[in-house]
Amino acid sequence: MILTDKKVAIIGAGPVGLTLARLLQQKGVDVSVYERDKDATARVWGGTLDLHQHSGQLAMQRAGLLEQYFAKSIPMGVIIADYNANVLMTKEVTSVREHANPEINRNDLRQMLLHSLQPNTVLWNRQCVDLEMQEGKWLLKFEGKPAETADLVICANGGMSKVRSFVTDAEVTDTGTFIIQADVQQPELRSPEFYRLCNGYRLMAAHEGNLLVANPKNGDLLSYGVIFKKPEDLKSIDFTDTAAVTEFLSERFKGWDAHFMELFSATSSYVSLTTKVLPLDKPWKAERPLPITLVGDAAHLMPPFAGEGVNTGLLDAVILSENLTGNQFRSIDDAICDYEDQMFVYARAAQKASLENELQMRERDFSFDQLIK
Known part of the structure; x- marks a missing residue:
């Protein structure tokens, strides 16, 4: 395996970063996740998430967590109302579709993923402020905390990532x-x-x-x-x-x-x-000083109007983890390059759908x- 005796650093303990850590640990990879939140009890703000069958749920299945997801999520129908509070349409949840995309609380999802990881995988209160090369490894610098080293850095720290510039010059x-x-x-x-x-x-x-x-x-x-x-x-x-x-x-x-x-x-x-939105309209940097890539919103931030954001990121985690832990690539760089080629295709399509829905909704x-x- 190309990650044998290698240290992987994931920046960001959102759903994508934690799922990726779980998928890598299942294959015996040495991985640490660095998160700026103070601790595991920090509340994740926002509405519920619905994981789609061929992306988010696929990631949960590969991580061995699909049944836990179903147990913690709620299948929900939809009511369309007018501004006078009259119900115009109701979409029921049928027995056939109860597992199509049930809603899960963000904090419940985080706790489920955290409990699936080995102890001390996540290092809390780690705000990554910079990366630099040191003797053939990445040196990760944190605000008020000791630096750490890694052979591979995966940025999963959201759409406003400060270290994304090592991979792309694209701007949000x-x-x-x-x-x-x-x-x-x-x-x-x-x-x-x-x-x-x-x-x-x-x-x-x-x-x-x-x-x-x-x-x-x-x-x-x-x-x-x-x-x-x-x-x-x-x-x-x-x-x-x-x-x-x-x-x-x-x-x-x-x-x-x-x-x-x-x-x-x-x-x-x-x-x-x-x-x-973080546009995917030009290729990412081909020449990088050391292995590094982006996943989730750090890679392809998009409006939330097609329900594809977290699902696209979880598909990133599946493809990247399989590339890094399988036997089809000779180097980490080759595995990353193949992942990014695939990601540009499906993430562009997801962004297009999200932006089209946004314009329609306005x-x-x-x-x-x-x-x-």
Whole structure:
């Protein structure tokens, strides 16, 4: 095996980095994961994830974790509602499709993956600030922590990776859409009417360029996101001020039914983000000082409007791990090159679908039933 007696460093303990570590450890590879979060209890913010059969679920199957994923995930139907809180369409979960793409809480997924790894695989509170070459190895430098060495570095530290420049000069660009993510604690008590409207389903509603997607079963939270074309005056809003954001949303969604106003008023916290993309429109650097590559959002950040982001990254983990631990390649560089050739094809297709959906969703006459078939 080309990784015999080699040390692999994975930067980032998201779903892709942890899954890749699991796949490599199963083949006896010496691997460490370096994560900037303080410890394993740090909350991973965001809605649930649905893993697709031929990418995310394939990775779980190869990692020996598919049954655990099914046990921790929830098959969910979809309700399409209008801004008056009238249900327009309901997509049920059938017995045939209950394992098609069930939703899993991000924190549950992280804990499942962490428990699958050997003790001390993940080194926490490691913010990687730089890489350099030292005597034929990578020297990983961390903020306030001792440096580490590795023969191969795999960057899985998200779309805003600081060490991606060793692989590509591509830069992240805004796609023009703004998302506000939010949580409601004890939704059955704090927003009972909206909670009943969801009826255990994911709920989607759109009107005149304002979109709302809610999941009432994100652990013990109701999580939702509102989506709209990025306006010019967002800098005036303090998104750490819950009351101010609630007021902003209530005004922006003025005219929507009281169910939605109740939801905003019950919200306990908000996080805002502008959707971004890392274009795959030019080849990555062929000449690299030592073996290094990218996976997940660090490689192909895309908007979240086709559900492909994490799934594309988990497919990265499958292909790269198989290339590195099989017998078909003579060197680490050859294995990486083949992975990247494959990844450019399927990741470009995923980005294209995500961007097309994004443009469609920003139209003022958009309805979610155009996407939910």
